[in-house]
Structure formats: C-alpha cells, structure tokens
Amino acid sequence: MRDEISPEIFAKLADLAAFRFNPEEAEYLRMELNQQLKAIRQLETLALDVDVPLVPRGVTYTAESRPPLRPDVWVPFENPEEILNQAPEVEDGYLIVPDIPHRELD
Amino acid sequence: MSLTDQSAFDIAHKIKRGELAAVDVLDAALERIAAVDGRPGALDYSPLTQEDQTKVHAFITLTADRARQQAERVDARVSAGEDAGALAGVPITIKDLFCLKGVPTTAASRILSNFVAPYTATAVKRLEDAGAVVLGKVNMDEFAYGSSNESSAFKPTTRNPWDLSRVPGGSSGGSAAAVASGQGCLSVGTDTGGSIRQPAAYCGVVGLKPTYGRISRYGVIAFASSLDCPGPLARNVRDAALMLSVMAGADTRDSTAVRLPVPDYLAGIDRGVKGMRIGLSKDYLQISYPDPDTGETIMEDLPAEIRNMTLCAAGTLAAEGAEIVENVPMPNSIYGIPAYFVISRVEASSNLHRFDGVKYGYRARASQGDLAELYRQTRAEGFGLEPKLRVLMGMYMSGGQLSLQYFQRALQARSMIRADFETAFDPDGPYRLDVLLTPTAPTPAFKMGDFYGDSTLMQYSDQLTVSANHAGVPALSIPGGLSAEGLPMGLQMIGPDFAEATLFRAGYAFEQATADADWRAVKPCVLAEVE
Amino acid sequence: MMNPLAVPDQHRNKDGLMADFEAVIGLETHIQLNTVTKIFCSCKADSWQDPPNTNICPVCAGLPGVLPVLNEAAVYKGALLAAAMHAEIRLVSYFDRKNYFYPDLPKGYQISQFDLALGDGGYLDVTMPGGFVRRVNITKLHLEEDAGKTKYEGGQRLVDFNRCGVPLVEMVTEPDLRSADEAAQYLIRLRQLLRWLGVSEADMEKGHLRCDANVSIRTAGSTYLNTKTEIKNVNSIEAVRAAINMEIERQVALVQAGGQVESWTLDWDETRQRLNKMRSKETEADYRYFREPDLLPLELTSEWRDAVIQNLPELPLERQLRFMTRFQLPEYDADILTADRPIADYYEAALTAYGGDPKILSNWIMNEVLRMQNELGLSADALTLTPEYLAEVIRLVDAGTINAATGKALLVKVQQSGQAPQAIVAAEGLSQVSDDSALQSVIDAVLAAHPQEVESYRGGKEGLFGWFMGQVMRQTRGQADPAKTRALLQKALQGKR
DSSP states (O other): OOOSSOHHHHHHHHHHTTOOOOHHHHHHHHHHHHHHHHHHGGGGGSOTTSOOOOOSSSSOOOTTTSOOOBOOOOOOOSOHHHHHHTSSOEETTEEEEEOOOOOOOO | OOGGGSOHHHHHHHHHTTSSOHHHHHHHHHHHHHHHTOSOOBSSOOOOOTTGGGSOOOEEEEOHHHHHHHHHHHHHHHHTTOOOOTTTTOEEEEETTBOOTTSBOOTTOGGGTTOBOSSOOHHHHHHHHTTOEEEEEEOOSGGGOOSSSTTOSSBSOOOBTTBTTBOOOSSSHHHHHHHHTTSSSEEEEEESSSTTHHHHHHHTOEEEEOOTTSSOOTTBOOSSTTTOEEEEEESSHHHHHHHHHHHOSOOTTOTTSOOOOOOOTTTTTTSOOTTOEEEOOGGGSEEEEEOTTTOOEEEEEOOHHHHHHHHHHHHHHHHTTOEEEOOOOOGGGGGHHHHHHHHHHHHHHHHTTTOSSSSSSOOOOOOSSOHHHHHHHHHHHHSOHHHHHHHHHHHHHHSHHHIIIIIIHHHHHHHHHHHHHHHHHOTTSSSOOSEEEEESOSSSOOBTTSSTTOHHHHHGGGTTTHHHHHHOOOEEEEEEEEOTTSOEEEEEEEOSTTOHHHHHHHHHHHHHHTTTOGGGGOOOGGGSSOO | OOOTTSOOGGGBOTTSSBTTEEEEEEEEEEEEOOOSBOSSSSSBSOOTTSOTTOSOOTTTTTOTTOOOOOBHHHHHHHHHHHHHTTOEEOSEEOOEEEEOOOTTOTTSEEEEOOSSOSEEOOEEEEEOTTSOEEEEEEEEEEEEEOOOEEEEETTEEEEEOTTTTOEEEEEEEOSOBOSHHHHHHHHHHHHHHHHHHTSOOOOGGGTSEEEEEEEEEEETTOOOOOOOEEEEEEOSHHHHHHHHHHHHHHHHHHHHTTOOOOOOEEEEETTTTEEEEOSOOOSOOOOOOEEOTTSOOEEOOHHHHHHHHHTOOOOHHHHHHHHHHHHOOOHHHHHHHTSSHHHHHHHHHHHHHHOSOHHHHHHHIIIIIHHHHHHHTOOGGGOSSOHHHHHHHHHHHHTTSSOHHHHHHHHHHHHHHOOOHHHHHHHHTOOOBOOHHHHHHHHHHHHHHOHHHHHHHHTTOTTHHHHHHHHHHHHTTTOBOHHHHHHHHHHHHHHTO
C-alpha cells in the first residue's frame, strides 16, 4: 500500500510547521507518520453521516457549572519586566527579531 | 519507617499538632533523594554510567533552599498557633510541565531549557498555600508526549524504582517514580491519554485523572487542551483525596474549570462498597494493536496475570458487598487510540506554535537569514523527535479536506465513547454502574528501549486509559498486585462526571481489604539498600 | 505622442470610468472596541502612549501555560454592533483558532470566530453621493483578538505586544460598493455609527478603525466577479478614497491595454500617495481553523439578546429622517445635527426649551454652537452653554431684548462664565437700545460729528451707510436695535436734504 504521506507532502508539512530537517531525520519522521496513519485509518469505519453531535469535549457544562464571563475590570500584571526578561533579545523595551522576508518587486 | 515514607495525611496531622517539625520531614526527604535519585536530568549530559543505572533520576530541578524556607514558614505558623494548611509541611514534587514562579519550567525540552516562569500555576499555588513544601521539578516525556519518559531531552531519563532497567511509564514518569521511591509524599502530574494513571500503575502508586475541568489548567503547559487534566499521585488513596481537595475548584483564569462546589473527599471515604454496582467490560479485558504492515487491528486477550488481577479484584470487592455487573459493553473504546492520535495532535501542534525563539526559551544562534530562518532553526534544534512528529501529524490532519476525513471522525468517535460511558453510568439505564473496573495498562512496565522509536506501538500502551480522557470522566489507578516478575500492576476505576468521591471510596475499600496481602509488603528494589 | 494607456476624457462616464466598466468594491474593516480591558485578559485595552511591552501579562504575551478568559463587555459591544447592523445575533457562537506564524502573534494563532460567529448577515443603508441609498450587505461580523505591533528599524523588526489581545470586531462587506466615493461614504457612516453606539472611538489615525479594500472591475451591467486586488495600509478616509480611485484607474488601463488583473496585495504609501505591490498573494495560507478548546461555546439567552436589541438607541439615519419629517428640517441641517449623539440630543433638548421654530434653532446651532465646539474641542454634552441657556439666548433675540450680534457674543459669555444669559444681560446692561428718542439722539450726535461723511453720502457715496451704522453701533456698544437704527438713520441722512 502506497505511503499516504509522500516526500513532497512531508516537505510541505515541514514548511508549514516552520521546521527544517536533514534527509535522515525527514525520512524517519515520514515513516513514523505513515505508520501512525495506518492505525488512524481505523477511524474510517465510522460513517460520517451518523447523527451524533460533535462535542468539543466530553464533559457537559450546564448553566450552573460553566464559569461566568470576565468582568471588564483592569488588573495590571505586577511584573511585566519579568516577562521581557525571558526574551532572547530586547532593546529599549522592544523584542528584537530579524526582518521578515520580503519579496521586493516593481 | 523514614519520615519520608509516611502518608501525607499523617505528616500533615502530626505537624499541625506540633508532634513533628516540617524541616525534619524535609531533611528526611532530601536524604532519600540523595540516596536514590542520582544525578538530575540535564540537557548536556555525559553518557550513562554504571552508577546511573542504579538510580531513579526523577528530578530535573531540586529546589532545596526554597523548600527549606517553606518548611520553616510552616513550623513558624504552627508555633504561632496559626492554621498551617491542609498539607502543612508535606513534601511534594511537581511535574516540570507546571509553571512555578522563579524556578525553571522546562517541559523536559531544550526549547524551554532556559525558561523561568514569571507566574505560578493555579494548582501548584493552591498546594503551596495549603502548606505543601515543594522539593522541585521532576522529569517527564518532552512536552508530555510519550508513555515512558524516554523522550525527555534531560537525561538520564527516569527509571522505574521497582526495576531500574525498566521505564517508569509516562509522561508523568518522574512524578510516579518520585512518589514510589519516597522522594516526597505526593506529586502533581497531568493526564492527557493516561499520563498519570499508566506511570502510577507501572510504579505501584495511586494516580487520579480527575474529571476534565475539575482542576484548573492555568499554568500547565498545554498538550491537548480538550484532554489535559492535572491530577494527584500519591502512595495511598486517602492522600490522593486530600491532594485533590486542595487543588480542585473553579478558577477565574480558566474558562473550562467548572464552577461546582468541591466536596469533602475525605468524608465518607471509608464507607465501603456495600451496595455499589461495579462493572466489568469485555472490551477492557482485551488489547488491540495495529498490524505493522496492514494497519488492521489485531485483538488479543490481555496477559493472563493482568486479567486475573482484575477479576480477583472484582472478587475482593464483591466480598466486601459490592454488586459485580459483568459484560458491560463499551464497543467504541476501540476507537480510543485512533481518535486520540488525531485530536491530540491537532491541538498539540497548535499549542506548540508559540515556541519560536521570539519571546522566551531557546533561540538558535544568529543565522544569516531572516525571520523564517530563525523560526526553522530554533524549532529544528529546540524540539525533540516526539514534538516534531506531533506537530507534523497535527498539521496534516487539520488541513483542508483531511480535516473532514480525520478530525471530524475523531470528534465523532469521542462522542460515541462518551455515549458508552453515559449508558454504563446512567442511573435509569440498563447497567446503572457506580464504577467501571478495568486494568490500567495492558502490561507491567517494559524495558527501557523496547518501544522507544516506534511511536505507534508506544501509543497503544494507553489504550485502556485514553477513553476516560475522551469522555472527560474521572479515573483512578491503584496498585492491584505484582506480576510474576515482581512488577506492579495497576487497577483502574472509572466513574461518571465528578464522582471522584465514589472512586476514592471504592479504592480505599480495596486498599483496606488487601492491606495484609503479601504483595503489599514488597518494596521497590531501589529502596532495598536504603535504611 | 499620446500615452496609449491614457483614457480620453470623452470616453469616461459620470464616475470618471470608461463607460464600459464598473468598479466592484468590498471593504474589510477591523473595529477596535472601547472596552476597558483586552478581550481575553485584564490588561488595558487602550495603551496608545504607553512605553513598549509594559501593558502585558502572561496571557496576552502568549507565555506557556496560559488560558484565555472572555471579556463580557466585548461580547456586549459586539452584540450591540451586530444589532445595529441588522445582523442576527447568534445565541450560540464559537471561537476558533486561526494558526499562522508572525512575530506580532505571540501564541502563533489568533483566537477568532470562523463559521459560527456572533453576528450572522446584516446590512447598512448608506445615502450615497447622488442621493440614492445603497444597501451594503455584511457577510462577516465576528469577534477576535488584535495582534501586537512591529516596526522596521535598522535591519531588524521591533516587536511590541501592548496591543496584543485588544478586542476587535471584524466586519466584511459584500462587494456591493461601486466607487471610491461610495467606499468613503460607507466608512464615514460606519464611523458615525460606531461612535453613536459608544462601542468604539473609531479614530482611523489611531487604528481604532482599520480598513482593507478589495477592488475589481467588470463590464458595466454584468454580475460575475473578476479577480480582485487587496489594498492595505490605508489609514484615513481620504487615503481609502485616493487609493481605490488609483487602483480602479490602473485596472481599467490594464484591461484596456489587453492585460489581466492579477490578485495582488497592494500597500498604500501615504507619503508618496501611490500603491506599491506587496509580495504576491500566494495560495491562501491554510489557517487550519479548529474550535478553540480553551473556551466554552458562547451561549447567550434570548432574554439577554432581546434586551440588547431593545436598548439600541435610535440610529443616526433614523434620527436624521425624524428630524426631517417631524421638525421639517432640510436634509442638510438634519445630517449635520445628527452627526453624533451629543449634538442630536443637544438639539432636541434645546428645541424643547425653546419652543420656537426648529429651523431658527438649527441655524443658531449650525452657525454658532458647532463652531464653538470645534474651537474648544468639546463634545456638545460638555458645553457650559447648555441647551436651555441657548434657548434662553434665542428667545431674548426673538423678543428684541438684545440684537442678534449681542446674542452671538452672549453665547460666548455664557460658555465662559457659566452664568445664565438673563443674568449677564442684566449685569452688563446688554439690552438692545430700541427707544426711538435714545436712538435719535445718538444718530444726531454721529451726524454732527462727521459732517464731511454726511456730505459725501448725500453726494452719492451710498456705501457710507454701513459706516454710519457702525458708528451708531459703537456709540451704543453694539446694542442698538438694527432695524430701527437703519430706518431712523436713513431718514436722518435724507431728512436734512
């Protein structure tokens, strides 16, 4: 049975996910994914039109159990500097990153 | 018995009564750690030595000084006649997936190896506010992806205290191993497909996956947001109940944390199982795994000793007055792993988008290129294979029409699994169960290296636990016996939404009924040399 | 030699287009709601002047382990806007993740609403230049979170998360607009509505109201849609107008020359007033939308929804029409008097207090009060010159107690002092001089003091009449009754002949 994820599809996924792989790693991962897919295909025995509500999670929330919406009250975080301190590169309070690729045209 | 092997319940009581000092308990715990844990997991590690192979390696970060300050505070409060909290002076460990302010939180990944959270997870804050003393952060599978702890980027990875050549299970392997080896009394872990229960079973301790939404997820680094459940690991049922009562409850920072009152989980825990309807299901006395070539599902009976442990346990509970209901059908559990593959990957892949080297954590050293280069290099170097696999699979299954083919079907499978449980627990239904009794894992702990690398087969070790995650229902794993090789086997009790108290009652009853069993006298081998 | 791409004027229709073509325009707007806090955390929503990365918290900075918690005010304002746009408010709506990588998006996904959003359908009726009303249909109306800001400096990108998580409503129109002027008009009315409802400051220069325009052309009268281009970075209504006009011309010229419009994304350069091509629109990024698992479905009760609809104020166009029908005001007046709610409320309060001719009141407000507002930078409800005081002043003028000029000056005095008009008139003795004999003596004095000018006037220099009036006014400190003065002065200047 032909692999569901071909090297081309794999390359596209890697691109979408902002990854880069060397050929060995790429091939290993591609094979693992395809193995997993064989198991996942079992899901195909489920008919799609069955009248089952697709719940986003198992537990049901009721009007009593669901938490209320948040009141519109300002509560400043006590130490935003600590958040900034975690950044790899900061200058004058800004996070620094390399520029975004542009395609210069016309 | 060393102080560090006592129950959390007893320790807290004694400390509050002034019979015991928190710093003494801490010292005992630190002594145990020094004796059994060996070097902590680290990013840059030297190859495994002979010595390493005789140690547990549960820890990534030991916070001894911080713990001492906490213990001293507890003792001061007790001296002043103040309430020192429900967990006063109890030493605990925290899976390194929970943010703890000022302490590294790594998720066992290189990409967060240098991350120090500026805030503390709600569940952890509640434990600390209740007087618990945090010994440190323990090891896990990278980003909680795995069932053996082997995928951690921080090595040596954790070993099973019962047989150090075996895995402790995962992803909360460090938590289970720490509790089992007396490195603290309690640990807080997470369970997304079985990650508290399976390691609890492998390490012979108690682990609870609460109902989804029972404990706040704020501050827990997300794996699969609709499946993740923080939960307690302990050496006995009552300790787990005590820990849950401290952690549970609504949180204004978590929109999915239910706003239901938290019952007193300790009250009535010893009421016994008389009249309880406890079910057994054929669907949970078999295992399945995919044929490596065709992918078709192969069904097999469980190994005899796992099966016998389960049936024996049913017998024990029946002798205590429970009504055993056999042949409860749970036909859709067979979709559990395939559906889990899909849902967890889609959510995980999205949850990992934020790790890009811009705001925190690892950033690849300046490359020639532009931002796209930075992203690629950072993520390539920062993530291990498991996260990469999950992200790729998640991307694949959430795009375009594949979303319909896989994702929608997986959601459907989840609904159907939930329906099975609702039928089983329906008080007006045909079975009217209070508890569904199953084994926790298809086998005892496997040898290190046996499955690592085969991600599909590795996932299937969660097949008996994953359905409870899909359905959101609570599930408790307790020690059920030892295998012929002397390895722990876990018993699982599943209940309806928010029925943790019932599970504790049933678990406690089983504990009491088997208190004198031979197998309970056996200790993990790593403790043989201690004391 | 004539530029082959230039279109000769005689071939242009009334919109300036080649008679064969019509423009098809749709607008995508992002509206920043004026809640106190962000949509999913308790940081401030307005951080306009704050230093970078000071208005942040773990949630909006996308730290590991954080969770979103929905702001109830964002839901209310979103629902209010949906109701005002005649959209259906869904009782159950969902949030979804829109996944992509960009440095201003800390989580690597934006929490938005994809298929089952808060608002369904809707429209805005806009009176277009030319007098007809166009119904602009809405195809999307949903809540989402804003991203941060980046700027380019010294070869690097600087990132600021202060704005991350501000609540936005994204509203997309069908391609119902047919010219740049129509697009501008839609934005003007939308801005008015947003301020009217109090859901957004809608200041385009501050980014409270952002707009992207989708532009295509087609043969006039046809119904199919051709390839469109997207114009971004237009930060004012005039920029929208100019950019769209320019793009329509470009497309027409291109097609006339036998070319094909490609789906480019264009960036408006405000300084150079021209459009630049951004990187070509690649295959639409696959955002892999899926339900946001960290949020529960947004469930509203029908009572709550009905209350929102009930509490809708009378909308601008409705109020304008009412001013026209009930008060018999011309459209021009009614439009100006309903530009915002404060001025409309002001007008009606003043009318009630005045009890006189609505048009007279309208004139006073349009000529005097609006100018005062502009000069002082105040909203109508912040004026010390209350509607009641205004009414009092006009009544004094109507009654002849003071003249019009004094009345206008009195408005300023009231605004500055806060005192009642009657009180000021009494205190400063501003009553109009209408007594004939008093006026006569002043006139006699003025004529006696300026014999040469009298000579000139009688000699035919009739323009001097105004000068004489001015003199009388000066002598009476502006309080002479103008009509009477005119009559008496005329007689006096003629009488001695």
